[in-house]
Amino acid sequence: MDYAATLLAKLPGAPKRDHGMRRLIETLETYLPQDQVESIIRAYEFGAKAHEGQTRKTGEPYISHPVAVAQELADMRLDPQAITAAILHDTVEDTTASLDDIEEDFGSEVAGLVDGVSKLDQIQFRSRAEAQAESFRKMMLAMIEDIRVILVKLADRLHNMQTLEAMPPDKRARIARETIDIYAPIANRLGINRFKVELEDLGFKNLHPFRYRVLDKALRRSKGSQRQIVKRISEEFGAALGEEGVKADIVGREKHLFSIYKKMSEKKRLLSDVVDVYGFRIVVDDVNDCYKVLGIVHGLYKPMPGRFKDYIAIPRINGYQSLHTTLFGPKGLPLEVQI
Ligand code: MN
Secondary structure, three states: OHHHHHHHHHOOOOOOOOOOHHHHHHHHHOOOOHHHHHHHHHHHHHHHHHOOOOEOOOOOEOOHHHHHHHHHHHHOOOOHHHHHHHHHOOHHHHOOOOHHHHHHHHOHHHHHHHHHHHHHHOOOOOOOOHHHHHHHHHHHHHHOOOHHHHHHHHHHHHHHHHOHHHOOHHHHHHHHHHHHHHHHHHHHHOOOHHHHHHHHHHHHHHHOHHHHHHHHHHHHHHHHHHHHHHHHHHHHHHHHHHHOOOOEEEEEEOOOHHHHHHHHHHOOOOHHHHHOOEEEEEEEOOHHHHHHHHHHHHHHOOEOOOOOEEOOOOOOOOOOOOEEEEEEOHHHOEEEEEO
């Protein structure tokens, strides 16, 4: 695209220091028409000018942060207004640009989103007890009239967590705690698993760096053999479903570090007890097939009593629906299956 190419060529030290714009434009071009991509590039120019001279704690030019936030949302194929708001999300608070300027250049919808994000930033969490976290999450969700505001905020927090190591240790711990107590549960509540997992793992890493390293190392060691077993059982499931004529995608599920840590500390389990659990996700086309698959896997391996949960009949609070069961696998290894 000409406009993008001209713009990127103008950047200092191009193409190396494009603040992430090259990648963002490439992503946007996969799902947005050219005029909308161009409008987002204009937002980048606006933001870069507003943040000129500001740097992140990492030493990078400030504008690289809002571009990274926009990239997260572009990966989720959010609409151009949300992407534009992501690029401009810190301008009202941290620069001389005003909401009126944004409204004039990018319209009232974008201005409304930027305003929503700025207002969220004004809630101060400080160190909150777990019990209070719940009421803060509720307050945050209640404040939001537009879901895109919280998506920008979550992506903002994610990038701040990815670059948290540049912060002093006491600040890191506070922000990490807040991320685990408030932001990760909101991501979970909205059903955005990728955000939840990454926010939790980054929170854990910054809150308990030593425990994180030990656990990470131990897990890496066991991963090779784990993958083998998961692969073998996936193939076994696949064959059995094929015989019954059920079309399904089967994926082995890897547990993330924080969920393992939580199980170990809350239920006082040993690492080996938590790690030697294999997770599978079986995705089928319709509800009937879910129950059919359940019957088939229960025929392959004995189910563990009391572990079957029908979240199709009774969905979780965030709307999640599936069947969960745990099987006694080969050598009695527990297999957790989500259908
Ligand atoms: Mn920000």
